[in-house]
Amino acid sequence: MPPKQPSLRDHFLISMPHMHDLHFAQTVTYICDHSEYGAMGIVINRQIDLQLNDLLKHLELEREIQVRDNRPIYAGGPVQGERGFVLHRTPQGTTPPWLASYQVTDEVCLTTSIDILEAIACGSGPSDALIALGYAGWGAGQLEREISENAWLSCPANLDIIFRIPADERLQAAASTLGINLDLLTAQAGHA
Numbered sequence: 267m268p269p270k271q272p273s274l275r276d277h278f279l280i281s282m283p284h285m286h287d288l289h290f291a292q293t294v295t296y297i298c299d300h301s302e303y304g305a306m307g308i309v310i311n312r313q314i315d316l317q318l319n320d321l322l323k324h325l326e327l328e329r330e331i332q333v334r335d336n337r338p339i340y341a342g343g344p345v346q347g348e349r350g351f352v353l354h355r356t357p358q359g360t361t362p363p364w365l366a367s368y369q370v371t372d373e374v375c376l377t378t379s380i381d382i383l384e385a386i387a388c389g390s391g392p393s394d395a396l397i398a399l400g401y402a403g404w405g406a407g408q409l410e411r412e413i414s415e416n417a418w419l420s421c422p423a424n425l426d427i428i429f430r431i432p433a434d435e436r437l438q439a440a441a442s443t444l445g446i447n448l449d450l451l452t453a454q455a456g457h458a
Contacts, residue, residue, distance in 0.1 A: 274300040274409070276371050278427075278440045279307065280419040283448050289344040294440045295402050296353060296423055298370050305404040308353050308376070310396060310428050311436040312341040318387055318397060321350065325380065334389035340433070342398025352377045352386070354395035355425065373425065394429040419444060 279295040295307040316339040322331060342351050356362050356375045365379035385391030404412070412418055419441070427439045441448045 274305065274420055276374065276423050277420050278423050278443075279409075280421070280437065280440050280444075280448075282417055282419065285417055290402070292437060294427075294437045295343070296428060297420075298353070298368070298376050298401075300409070302406060304406050305409045307402045308342040308351055308396070308398050309340065309402055310353070310398075311433050313338045313433045314341050314399070316399075318383065321383065321397070321399075322387060325383075327380070327384065331384055331387050333387045335386055335391075337386070337395075337397065338433075340396060340398040342400045343402030345401050345403045347400035349400065350378065350380075350383065351398045351401055352382050352395050353398065353428065354382070354392040355429065356392070374423075394425070396428060419446070 274297045277297050277300075279297060281290050281293045281295075285291045290309070292311075293309045294311050295309050297305055297307040299306045317336050318339065319333045319336050321339055322333065341347070353374065353376055355373055356367075356369070362369070362375045362377065364375075364377045364382045364385075367375045367377040367379075367382075369375055382391055382395075383397070386395055386397070409418075413420065421440065421444050424440070424443055427436050427443075431439050438448060
């Protein structure tokens with residue numbers, strides 16, 4: 267029986283420079299869940315031409331809400347692109363008040379219910395929040411295979427990169443936590 271692979275939950279996946287998959291080229295993905303059954307994450311550096319008020323109009327909620335925080339929306343990945351996901355900080359030791367939240371770590375939640383969008387728009391939601399449409403998903407063993415094929419680098423996540431650094435700087439910032447300049451990497455995989 268092969269040894270159990272460590273979980274990449276609460277890690278970044280950094281796409282290698284030679285990745286040509288249009289969904290993932292030049293991306294950094296926050297991994298929300300990872301087990302022997304597969305993995306799920308949110309791409310954190312692909313802003314789309316949509317803001318929160320546009321999303322509320324689509325949901326027919328814009329008349330009910332005075333939008334105070336009109337933040338950008340991200341392309342979270344190619345799976346279920348019409349579904350919303352909010353990656354956000356939660357004060358340690360507290361239970362998120364939103365209807366559908368998944369606790370990734372003591373500090374990070376992934377929420378899929380509309381109530382958090384309303385709260386963010388009104389200025390009463392979490393200030394550290396990233397709103398995405400869609401997610402990235404991998405079947406059992408798929409992510410491990412892609413990593414062994416040199417498609418991704420992984421490193422522990424840094425919440426400041428997600429919530430404090432501009433979107434267009436997040437890829438290099440994540441790589442820098444490993445001491446890597448992505449422009450200097452090669453497409454060749456090395457196997458000893």
